[in-house]
């Protein structure tokens with residue numbers, strides 16, 4: 304019974320050691336070596352080459368080594384097997400740290416005070432808004448969005464959220480579906496995007512969505528914080544909105560093209576923070592432990608957890 308590690312660019316030796324310690328009875332092979340295709344029962348993937356998981360007659364489960372699974376659906380020959388993705392407190396906590404950091408950076412005008420420090424300028428702002436005066440809207444109330452929404456609420460931000468299906472979350476005003484989006488946007492000063500990339504969400508952060516955001520407000524205009532996927536945003540529209548002042552600022556961890564091309568105006572925009580798709584990188588030991596737990600439970604006859612809905616794409 305063999306596990307295929309199909310994550311090009313990742314450290315195969317470290318992953319082999321990690322998995323062997325947790326699942327000592329299994330053989331672990333990688334795409335880089337010859338292996339008997341008929342022996343593969345589980346595949347662990349991050350961005351495997353299209354077709355790499357096809358023709359594995361004993362394959363039972365595909366594990367995504369990330370929370371997002373759009374990389375898997377990019378493979379037209381992806382086998383029709385259950386897909387399990389990463390859901391782990393380690394990941395949610397890291398994402399919430401990043402989201403909270405950026406909400407506070409914009410709330411407390413970090414760029415301005417960094418500039419003042421560089422220029423040795425002592426200039427107070429006696430009209431600092433506080434969290435309670437700034438409304439946050441979180442698009443995506445899943446494993447990551449919910450954790451961030453709750454923690455932003457604890458800091459004093461009035462928080463609303465948007466999901467596909469109706470939800471009831473104490474302390475979070477919940478909106479859902481296409482019909483609920485306008486109401487969420489109209490009251491939002493800081494828009495946090497933690498959606499998956501699917502056919503329904505591709506390009507959702509566009510000029511029309513930005514035009515629906517609350518204008519003015521205590522921050523002087525809306526802020527966009529996107530750590531979902533770059534394909535959610537139409538970057539030309541985001542740049543244009545920043546230029547026109549329809550967006551006051553942005554914190555972006557994900558981009559249409561990654562790495563972000565050197566020519567992108569986002570790098571140098573005075574009100575934009577760029578990070579290299581590392582808002583939340585789950586600890587490899589936590590990912591491996593989750594995979595091992597699920598394999599053991601599955602073989603005891605228990606149902607798989609965190610299974611992707613192929614129709615919805617997440």
Ligand code: NDP
Nearest residue numbers: 370371443444445446447466467468499503530531582583
């Ligand atoms: P989940 O699947 O747990 O949550 C997704 C949320 O989005 C759900 O609330 C879902 O609604 C909502 N949603 C999906 N489609 C729509 C739609 N069309 N309209 C409205 N709401 C929608 O995902 P996670 O929270 O675990 O992760 C979210 C994304 O974060 C990942 O897919 C990945 O792309 C990204 N990510 C980025 C990282 C980074 O470092 N930048 C790290 C990890 C993840 P409902 O609840 O009703 O189904």
Ligand code: OXD
Nearest residue numbers: 369370371372583584
């Ligand atoms: C993920 C990511 O989806 O790291 O987990 O982006």
